[in-house]
Amino acid sequence: MTEAPTKEATRQATRIDGKAEAERLRLRIGGEAARLLALHGAAPGLAVVLVGEDPASQVYVRNKGIATRAAGLVSVEHRLPVSASQADVLALVATLNADPAIDGILVQLPLPQQISAKAVIEAIDPAKDVDGFHPVNTGRLWTDGGGLVPCTPQGCMLLLAGVRERLAGLNALVVGRSSIVGKPMAALLLAADCTVTVAHSRSRDLPALARQADILVAAVGRPAMIRGDWIRPGATVIDVGVNRIDAGQGKTRLVGDVAYDEAVPVAGAITPVPGGVGPMTIACLLRNTMIAAGRRRGWGELDL
Numbered sequence: 001m002t003e004a005p006t007k008e009a010t011r012q013a014t015r016i017d018g019k020a021e022a023e024r025l026r027l028r029i030g031g032e033a034a035r036l037l038a039l040h041g042a043a044p045g046l047a048v049v050l051v052g053e054d055p056a057s058q059v060y061v062r063n064k065g066i067a068t069r070a071a072g073l074v075s076v077e078h079r080l081p082v083s084a085s086q087a088d089v090l091a092l093v094a095t096l097n098a099d100p101a102i103d104g105i106l107v108q109l110p111l112p113q114q115i116s117a118k119a120v121i122e123a124i125d126p127a128k129d130v131d132g133f134h135p136v137n138t139g140r141l142w143t144d145g146g147g148l149v150p151c152t153p154q155g156c157m158l159l160l161a162g163v164r165e166r167l168a169g170l171n172a173l174v175v176g177r178s179s180i181v182g183k184p185m186a187a188l189l190l191a192a193d194c195t196v197t198v199a200h201s202r203s204r205d206l207p208a209l210a211r212q213a214d215i216l217v218a219a220v221g222r223p224a225m226i227r228g229d230w231i232r233p234g235a236t237v238i239d240v241g242v243n244r245i246d247a248g249q250g251k252t253r254l255v256g257d258v259a260y261d262e263a264v265p266v267a268g269a270i271t272p273v274p275g276g277v278g279p280m281t282i283a284c285l286l287r288n289t290m291i292a293a294g295r296r297r298g299w300g301e302l303d304l
């Protein structure tokens, strides 16, 4: 006879592997890009514009270029000096809008202070706006859809679909109301028939709101702000935070907005940082470039 374990078995949340999901999505995109190349003799093109020399932005832009080429898409990078004027950036955007080989345009944010992000985003052809930040795409997102959807929220929805078959009727809490994550995330969850609450820095009793949430999306940019005892048992937790913190000995490490170790014994499923939402953001950028190419070039609606 074997003895029963003395320690009570503790349930652990499913770790949602965003890196693996993103790899699968990038493989599907690569297959589709190869098929389109054979059929039409052209590959979708993505232009990434980087203004200035912010080290984090340089890393992101380099990683985007690598992922784009690896999937068989054409990657074009434009680098402007930190002193570039708004007119310089708008002129480049106009050139890219008119270039038939370019299907997607991404202007890396943040921009130097002399340049208005709003003016630049609004200058991008909505059909090439693979960030999904143009007001036309925002409007489509909040009405009947059919536009280009912001990459990070889209990536979160794909990760959610991997762990929850039905979202209809679930309580979803989005913590954070930015234009690039919180608001579009709320729109997508609403379109998926969730009951959506958007919380922010002025919200009262955030822990109580969180405890109601079957789905909790954290997008605030405050390291480990969401504590384990805020989480509803069995909830799905999507951590969008990418916070670089001091790890001592001159090193840094990435942490999310959720206190991961506290959340794991409570949640049903949770995305880690790194290796959760971040990799899906880049895969969804490629996905949007494919979708934009399909529409612009009359190759038809691509299902990725």
Ligand SMILES: Nc1nc(=O)c2c([nH]1)NC[C@@H]1CN(c3ccc(C(=O)N[C@@H](CCC(=O)O)C(=O)O)cc3)C=[N+]21
Residues within 6 Å of the ligand: 060, 106, 107, 108, 109, 110, 131, 151, 242, 254, 273, 274, 275, 276, 277, 278, 279, 280, 281, 282
């Ligand atoms: N126009 C524009 N569009 C963007 O989509 C955009 C932007 N500007 N500016 C900066 C933010 C940030 N962002 C990330 C993308 C991937 C990871 C990512 O892959 N993160 C990895 C870790 C990377 C690391 O180790 O630093 C992970 O979470 O596993 C993170 C952050 C896109 N952004």
